[in-house]
Amino acid sequence: xxxxxxxxxxxxxxxxxxxxxxxxxxxxxxxxxxxxxxxxxxxxxxxxxxxxxxxxxxxxxxxxxxxxxxxxxxxxxxxxxxxxxxxxxxxxxxxxxxxxxxxxxxxxxxxxxx
Numbered sequence: 623x624x625x626x627x628x629x630x631x632x633x634x635x636x637x638x639x640x641x642x643x644x645x646x647x648x649x650x651x652x653x654x655x656x657x658x659x660x661x662x663x664x665x666x667x668x669x670x671x672x673x674x675x676x677x678x679x680x681x682x683x684x685x686x687x688x689x690x691x692x693x694x695x696x697x698x699x700x701x702x703x704x705x706x707x708x709x710x711x712x713x714x715x716x717x718x719x720x721x722x723x724x725x726x727x728x729x730x731x732x733x734x735x736x
Contacts, residue, residue: 632728635721642687643718647672647680652689652715655707660693663703681705689714 650670684690689711693704
C-alpha cells in the first residue's frame with residue numbers, strides 16, 4: 623500500500639511504521655525484551671499470556687527479521703531457551719517508538735464543532 627503524497631503527515635507516518643514490530647503479540651515481546659538484556663521463553667510466555675505455539679511463531683518471525691537472538695542452553699540438564707533483541711532489533715524498536723510518538727504529536731485534535 624502506498625500513501626498519496628497529499629495524505630496528512632500522520633497518515634504517512636503510520637505507513638512507515640515497522641509492521642514486523644507493530645503486530646500486537648510481537649510488540650509485547652519486543653517491548654519486554656527491550657527493557658532487559660535477556661529473558662527465557664517461559665518468562666515471556668507468562669508475561670504475554672501466549673501459548674507456546676503462538677509465542678514460537680512470533681519469535682520465529684522476529685528472528686527471521688534479524689530482530690531476535692535465540693540462545694538454547696542446558697542448565698542442570700534442563701533445556702532453556704533465552705531470548706534477546708539484536709542491536710538491529712533494539713534500533714528498530716527505538717525507531718518504532720519515535721514514529722508512534724510522532725504520529726500522536728501530528729494527529730489533529732477532533733473538531734467538536736461539527
